[in-house]
Amino acid sequence: MPSSSPRRSPKPQERQRDPERTRQRILDAAAAEFSAHGYAGARVRAIAARAGVNQQLVSYYFEGKEGLYQAMSQQWRQRQHELTPPGTPIPEQLRRYALEALRSPEGVRMFAWSGLQYTGPDDDPDRASRAESLADSVDELRALQQAGGLPAEVDPAALLVMLMAAAMATTTLPHVIEGVCGTDPTSPELVEHFADQVAVLARLVGLDRA
Template sequence: MAARRAPEERGVAAARTRERIMEAAVAEFGAKGYAGARTAGIAARAGVNQQLIAYYFGGKQGLLDALRERWQETEDTIEGPLDEAIGKALDATLERPDWARLLVWQALGDCPFADEADGERFARSQRSRLAEAVEGMRRRQRDGEVSEELDPAFALLVTYALVLAPITMPQFVQGMLGLDPMSPEYRGRCREELVKLLGGA
């Protein structure tokens, strides 16, 4: 008869299982969007019983909500001097491209909310976070990191566009720059050029 695991061991195993499911869900949602993804496919990627998705997350929608929270936590770590912050944003995007693809699916309207109230709460939260990001760009202007001639909101939009370009338009990156969109070379070039562009160099 197998020995029963201690509660702390069961807790660690449960946390690992949840993490495997979340990683599998990012890959599945990133590849197929919310509408195209199936919990059976997520379970197969994670190597778990499909029922565990319902047990830990309440189903596909709950899993998507958990992923949204995780991405916001990642965004909160993107800070520091301008070149460092751009580098962190590029790393977050290019080292975990499925997360970026999930954002693109969301932007296209394919990542729904449980109900209208949840959608409105998320929209308010996103507007608030974007307003904070624009204010952060204004602070960089006051600190001399970003040219005061730029509209801070537009400067932020350009930054997001170039950081996401390897995911949203990889053929343009390849065709215009002659670089593999997911390569360290693009990452370094994008970081360098964005710092120059935003600084007015």
């Protein structure tokens, strides 16, 4: 019988493939755990079990729960840049954020949990990066107001909070939506319709002039 071909050494990228896959499995498991229980309720042991890895690997790749949460927050910030590149009109930004309930329900639930479990700035692992992003959005609304696009009596910061709450309502108020609309709040048809309506609301208050 002909001899079998000698085994070749794996290339560097092939040697890295399994660690990269393991790291992503941990991130996916963490998204499910954080979305189900929030940061305070999530357990590294449960994340490791979901990912099918040893608990020590979570510490090896992410240095514990806070490092893992920061890695996921960084992924979300990257998603934000992809979702609303510079020049995207505010109504369209809100529509796209509302549609994240379909594309990334875990991410939206994690954000909602961060509010439910908020106890103050000293207990908020993602405070600095989020504050910077929100400040930019408020500045954008203030500039629009100064240009005459918003009534003087409107508080840009309060308006931003209201619009963010509206965009997240299919995740944070599903029982209200089901009661009012009489339909499944997680259905793609409802989420898409609701996202369109959030954009309509933004246009009605003048945000299409930004």
